Amino acid sequence: MTDKIPFTGKSPLLDRLCAALSAEWLAYYRYWAASRTVVCPQFIDLPASLLRHAAGKLRHAKLLCRRIIELGGRPEVSFADMRPASFTSVCHGLEQFLKSIRMAEEDAMIRYQEIADLARKSDKRTCSLADEILLEEARSEQHIQDLLYSIGPRRRRLCRNA
Numbered sequence: 001m002t003d004k005i006p007f008t009g010k011s012p013l014l015d016r017l018c019a020a021l022s023a024e025w026l027a028y029y030r031y032w033a034a035s036r037t038v039v040c041p042q043f044i045d046l047p048a049s050l051l052r053h054a055a056g057k058l059r060h061a062k063l064l065c066r067r068i069i070e071l072g073g074r075p076e077v078s079f080a081d082m083r084p085a086s087f088t089s090v091c092h093g094l095e096q097f098l099k100s101i102r103m104a105e106e107d108a109m110i111r112y113q114e115i116a117d118l119a120r121k122s123d124k125r126t127c128s129l130a131d132e133i134l135l136e137e138a139r140s141e142q143h144i145q146d147l148l149y150s151i152g153p154r155r156r157r158l159c160r161n162a
């Protein structure tokens with residue numbers, strides 16, 4: 001039986017889209033796990049806010065997955081190239097978690113800018129998708145920055161069972 005779906009690695013654009021897909025899955029999991037774990041009396045709506053971020057990451061992953069398949073690629077996920085800080089959980093402390101999330105959002109903005117630049121002349125749909133997600137990443141990054149500013153010096157561990 002012939003596998004009709006080509007493997008990724010056929011083009012720099014597909015490679016970047018798969019890397020972005022991997023990052024979105026990891027971000028989705030991190031936000032979701034944090035929303036289930038964090039306890040923050042100063043910000044009662046923090047779990048719900050984190051869950052909204054998780055939903056945004058899942059939406060991005062679905063959009064990327066669809067586009068990769070439309071381009072003839074295979075939506076494979078790998079975390080091998082992720083920075084160690086990308087695996088920081090909220091159990092390391094809320095501030096450290098939020099800083100690592102902010103870094104991940106900044107990385108995502110760079111990644112989507114690169115995808116948009118790469119696709120701008122040859123693939124308008126992918127370029128438009130990257131621009132759309134880039135805008136949402138910028139909003140997420142700003143929200144995380146606002147949270148960090150709000151928390152200020154209250155650097156306590158805010159994880160259940162901590």
Ligand SMILES: [Fe+2]
Nearest residue numbers: 024057060137
């Ligand atoms: Fe995203």
